[in-house]
Amino acid sequence: MIEPVALKDFFITFFSSALIILAGASYALLYAWSKVNPNSRIKIAAYFSYAVLVISVGVLSSAANFSGYWLIVTILMIIGYFFAPIGIWHLCVKTHHNEEAAITINKRRSNE
Amino acid sequence: MKSGGLAGVIENAGVLVDRSRGYWQDFQNWVQLDSSTLSPGRQLAVKYFIVAVILFCAQILFGLLAALQFIFPGFLYEFLDFSVNRMVHINAMVVWMLFGFFGCIYWLLEDESGTEIVGLKYGIWAFWILTGAVALVVLVYLFVQIGPGKDSSLWFINEGREYIEAPRWADIGIVAVVLTFFYNVVATFSKGKWSGIAGVLTLDLVALAGLYVAGMFYMTNITHEQYWWWWVIHLWVEATWEVLVGVIMAWSLMKLLGVRRKIVETWLYIEVALMFGSGILGLGHHYFWIGTPEYWLTIGGFFSALEPIPLVAMVVHAVYDAGAHSFKTGNHPALAWIIAQAFGNFFGAGVWGFMHTLPQINLYTHGTQWSASHGHLAFFGAYATINIAFFYLAIQHWRGDVWMAGGIKNAWRWKWALGLLNIGVLGMTIALLIAGYEQSFVERAVEGSTWGGYFAAQSHPAFQSAMTWRLFFGLITASGLGLLVWDLLTIGKGEERKAEMPQQV
Numbered sequence: 001m002i003e004p005v006a007l008k009d010f011f012i013t014f015f016s017s018a019l020i021i022l023a024g025a026s027y028a029l030l031y032a033w034s035k036v037n038p039n040s041r042i043k044i045a046a047y048f049s050y051a052v053l054v055i056s057v058g059v060l061s062s063a064a065n066f067s068g069y070w071l072i073v074t075i076l077m078i079i080g081y082f083f084a085p086i087g088i089w090h091l092c093v094k095t096h097h098n099e100e101a102a103i104t105i106n107k108r109r110s111n112e
Numbered sequence: 113m114k115s116g117g118l119a120g121v122i123e124n125a126g127v128l129v130d131r132s133r134g135y136w137q138d139f140q141n142w143v144q145l146d147s148s149t150l151s152p153g154r155q156l157a158v159k160y161f162i163v164a165v166i167l168f169c170a171q172i173l174f175g176l177l178a179a180l181q182f183i184f185p186g187f188l189y190e191f192l193d194f195s196v197n198r199m200v201h202i203n204a205m206v207v208w209m210l211f212g213f214f215g216c217i218y219w220l221l222e223d224e225s226g227t228e229i230v231g232l233k234y235g236i237w238a239f240w241i242l243t244g245a246v247a248l249v250v251l252v253y254l255f256v257q258i259g260p261g262k263d264s265s266l267w268f269i270n271e272g273r274e275y276i277e278a279p280r281w282a283d284i285g286i287v288a289v290v291l292t293f294f295y296n297v298v299a300t301f302s303k304g305k306w307s308g309i310a311g312v313l314t315l316d317l318v319a320l321a322g323l324y325v326a327g328m329f330y331m332t333n334i335t336h337e338q339y340w341w342w343w344v345i346h347l348w349v350e351a352t353w354e355v356l357v358g359v360i361m362a363w364s365l366m367k368l369l370g371v372r373r374k375i376v377e378t379w380l381y382i383e384v385a386l387m388f389g390s391g392i393l394g395l396g397h398h399y400f401w402i403g404t405p406e407y408w409l410t411i412g413g414f415f416s417a418l419e420p421i422p423l424v425a426m427v428v429h430a431v432y433d434a435g436a437h438s439f440k441t442g443n444h445p446a447l448a449w450i451i452a453q454a455f456g457n458f459f460g461a462g463v464w465g466f467m468h469t470l471p472q473i474n475l476y477t478h479g480t481q482w483s484a485s486h487g488h489l490a491f492f493g494a495y496a497t498i499n500i501a502f503f504y505l506a507i508q509h510w511r512g513d514v515w516m517a518g519g520i521k522n523a524w525r526w527k528w529a530l531g532l533l534n535i536g537v538l539g540m541t542i543a544l545l546i547a548g549y550e551q552s553f554v555e556r557a558v559e560g561s562t563w564g565g566y567f568a569a570q571s572h573p574a575f576q577s578a579m580t581w582r583l584f585f586g587l588i589t590a591s592g593l594g595l596l597v598w599d600l601l602t603i604g605k606g607e608e609r610k611a612e613m614p615q616q617v
Contacts, residue, residue, distance in 0.1 A: 010557065091382065
């Protein structure tokens with residue numbers, strides 16, 4: 001059975017949930033950007049966003065009293081959010097692989 | 113009635129008709145739009161767009177009345193009650209979006225299939241039947257506001273399910289209209305050529321017609337009743353509409369930015385797979401409190417967490433495209449609304465959805481203004497925006513593929529309309545979020561979901577203040593809509609330059 005959120009944790013629950021999605025999107029955005037424009041600072045920012053996501057998930061797990069299989073679901077979510085942008089990026093490259101523009105990006109990347 | 117009196121009435125009616133014709137002629141001269149340049153299929157699409165915009169105005173009007181009644185509960189009491197205003201507000205939204213989607217599909221159908229619409233005559237009939245039925249249903253809502261709920265009221269007045277209140281005869285009519293629409297789409301593609309877009313659209317329309325039927329059962333068991341209700345709300349509105357939006361978006365991107373067909377179709381398949389993969393079981397988050405087994409708490413929570421993945425995919429792909437191409441488009445307003453769609457969909461469905469989805473918190477937020485906050489941003493962000501983007505695509509072609517990019521006359525109108533509508537909806541979303549937070553806290557958590565708690569929350573200063581802000585931002589939305597209608601009627605008027613249509617890369 002679930003244990004509802006405590007009164008004092010109301011705000012932190014909403015806030016950490018929202019932050020999970022925002023940090024997940026920021027990670028995806030910065031990861032993709034770091035691929036288009038190879039720059040170590042962008043890549044570090046992407047991993048920083050992912051770290052924010054992990055912390056947010058931790059805060060949410062604590063505030064929302066996750067235990068038992070809820071923790072397994074949480075870990076799966078963290079892993080899923082890490083690999084999803086990487087997988088989606090590869091899909092992007094595959095769907096565009098005939099394009100000259102994509103080749104240009106690859107060339108630029110290999111030159112650097 | 114005396115015969116002289118009757119003649120007077122007929123004479124007056126004749127004068128009224130003549131005057132209306134005159135106004136209509138003046139209006140046509142003012143907008144300078146000539147439908148004879150459109151194919152018959154696109155003329156039908158335009159009819160749907162016009163009704164969609166009128167219903168959009170009705171949605172906002174009744175929303176404003178309902179918002180006023182939160183602050184002044186006695187306003188229009190026993191004349192136009194809150195329940196009626198709210199019902200018309202929500203149903204107008206559902207129906208205007210449906211009209212918009214039908215219009216979009218009729219608009220792209222001939223272009224995509226490479227042939228004329230097969231059952232155009234049936235399509236026109238279906239349009240008039242649907243429009244007439246909607247008008248009649250609204251009139252019944254307005255004139256029959258109270259009374260006992262009987263079998264006859266179920267058939268002729270209101271089925272009683274929140275958000276899908278249409279009487280059963282209208283429900284049957286909606287399914288018949290969707291089936292006619294389905295026939296037109298399938299028969300036209302069968303006569304012309306099939307494509308990935310055509311395949312996804314056809315399958316989606318099967319679900320669009322089929323899932324709506326789930327809302328037409330009547331059951332005495334409230335849990336079963338709620339199951340079917342959520343099927344319509346979640347699987348019909350949120351799944352089949354999202355796919356429909358995907359189809360419209362895919363076609364729009366090809367026309368607007370010249371994106372290759374292979375790319376948009378591949379992403380359309382991926383989006384559909386992700387959406388159904390997470391969306392069908394994500395429906396479980398609606399089953400939390402209706403008496404279903406406890407495993408739905410976990411299934412609903414887990415798959416709800418996956419629901420934003422398609423949106424994350426969209427973000428990655430947008431960055432890829434922005435890096436790989438230099439976007440050029442001949443229609444700035446349409447592109448701006450498509451960008452608004454990406455943001456609105458992500459924040460409204462993704463962020464606002466997940467904030468209150470997990471059962472540990474949803475126990476307190478379910479059915480409060482929190483849901484209204486999420487609903488306002490998600491529906492506007494995901495659906496209204498794409499319809500508006502398409503209206504701009506259509507009007508450009510209607511005006512003869514004129515220039516609608518940088519340096520267009522009166523560009524401030526579309527920019528301000530875009531700004532006011534988005535700021536208005538975002539403001540309402542935040543105001544409702546604050547009201548929902550207060551309601552969850554006071555009514556649910558502190559007072560334990562009692563009637564006393566309900567009234568304590570409704571009369572709380574924070575709730576009242578939030579509702580005042582909601583009204584303020586509602587007025588901003590209304591002014592944005594007024595500007596949008598003005599802009600749609602006049603944009604490109606007198607423009608001599610032709611648009612540079614993007615080539616597919």
